[in-house]
Amino acid sequence: MKKNVLIVTYYWPPAGGPGVQRWLKFVKYLPEFNVNPIVYIPEYANYPLIDRSLQDEVSKDVTILKTPIKEPYKLARLLSGNKATTISKGIITESKKQNLIERLMLYIRGNFFIPDARKSWVKPSVSFLSNYIAKHQIDTVITTGPPHSLHVIGLQLKTHLNIKWIADFRDPWTTIGYHKELKLTSASKAKHKALESKVLNTADAIIVTSNPTKKEFEAITKQPIHVITNGYDTVKTDVILLDKKFTLSHIGSLLSKRNPKILWRVLSDLIKEHADFAKDFQLNIIGSIGEDVLESLEKFKLSPFINDVGYVSHKAAVTYQQQSQLLLLIEIDSTDTQCIIPGKLFEYLVSKRPIIALGPEGSDVETIIKSTNTGQYFLYTDYNNLKREILKYYEAYKQGSLETQPIGLQNYSRRFLTEKLSKIV
Structure with missing residues (x-):
């Protein structure tokens, strides 16, 4: 009998970009190793990139759970045009070239949305998943971030339920490059650090994508940390000729x-x-x-x-x-x-x-x-x-x-x- 595992992820087809690939492929191959993945994702997510072709890679046998998410980027677009879109993609203009609206948006994003702009999804997700986990007798939950709000979902589920919780970090949390661009106050920096520490010390196991991240987290927690990099999938393509240029x-x-x-x-x-x-x-x-x-x-x-x-x-x-x-x-x-x-x-x-x-x-x-x-x-x-x-x-x-x-x-x-x-x- 296959083991049921609940996977909480923000990025999922039709989302495009690199964030979707890791768990799309894990879900593809987990059934081969006696694991039945159940995927929980946001409904009406405001993905910065769309690639509908990836929907063809999702097996019809996979159970997909959805609840609506409210995100601030739609409102931000009304105020700033395409600046909100570029920030959501991680493209942040150099500080000396930022206009007033850009500086204000980064300040608000960093200090009013901790750990990130998807924080409003935490409470309804914990409510929905608590009932689902109890009803379907699921004992293992995996959260993957960023966005790190998903780890907060895992943290609260772990606190209230008797589950095994695995936290997967595709990127670091407080040391990632763009974190310094968010114009954080000292109090906000402390909140991020405290939340990061709580997640790392509460999860039963932690997965990271590189050895330097493992070393960084080992200074914060004694919980087991595993390195599983990203990877490649075998894709059948037509015969491709090299560029003449x-x-x-x-x-x-x-x-x-x-x-x-x-x-x-x-x-x-x-x-x-x-x-x-x-x-x-x-x-x-x-x-x-x-x-x-x-x-x-x-x-x-x-x-x-x-x-x-x-x-x-x-x-x-x-x-x-x-x-x-x-x-x-x-x-x-x-x-x-x-x-x-x-x-x-x-x-x-x-x-x-x-x-x-x-x-x-x-x-x-x-x-x-x-x-x-x-x-x-x-x-x-x-x-x-x-x-x-x-x-x-x-x-x-x-x-x-x-x-x-x-x-x-x-x-x-x-x-x-x-x-x-x-x-x-």
Whole structure:
């Protein structure tokens, strides 16, 4: 007999973006390991990105529970236009460029919505789920965040019911980069810290996506912490031909602080110094992009070489990955992002295209790329090495020999990772 497990998640199809992928795939494979997932999601959620194609991946055999959610972003849009949408996507303008409305919205978001803008969903969810759990004799609940309001749901269920509670952190809580941009008062910072500590010390088990996050949480709690990274799923696609241009493709959001001026400088210099490179080069940007990044690209005279695609479905994003000559993975140059492993990295790994990654020293991303032999990782000070490597890749492109020889990728398959999860459950 399969074990029933209740999964509380905010992101679920038709939501798009990286937040939906992790539990969509866990739910897909859990039945293979004698676990029956029951998924609880918000009704009428205000998702910043929509990808209706992902609905096809949800099995008709999965029980989906819904209750309505009220969110402040709709009202915020009436007051601020598209600023509320960009903030909900995580794209925050640099402080010195923020107007009064942006500063006010960030202050309100940070200090009046603790832990986040979905806090109003906690009370009705606890009421609904308490009855459902008792009626259906469910003894295990998993919450996944962000939004961390979902962990507050788990906290209250654990407090009132005899259940096993597993808290899954796709990202850290108080140390994530954008947390510093919320203009928090000292009292609000203390509330976040206290709530984070209470969640970490009450959950029966904690799951994180990287070793740095595990180390961070070990300083707060003695509860067992397991690392289960994100991963890749096997997707059948048509035969895809590589781009004729020497394409460097970044897939996903380019936040304002995720703006690698060293890379723009390298590309600008290569264009100036090599006429054939200038003729062949194209920079594909697939996803949301901050105004600060666009300004930097203009400054380095890269605008004529940009193919600004915008947001596309997950299926289309996979196609772009597989047809690009090189793939770009860019993370903010900060110790706060050492623990961030973008979900797209794992799909990059199986695309058979070399990866150029930039990020902070000590990142798990560097370890994964090097151990799988799938590309090169650079710090934001590596101008000469970055330039030399891109030129080397370009020469391989001209000779028709640009490819990778990956190793050890099976450790990141969604099925393998779900088996690890099932053992914790």
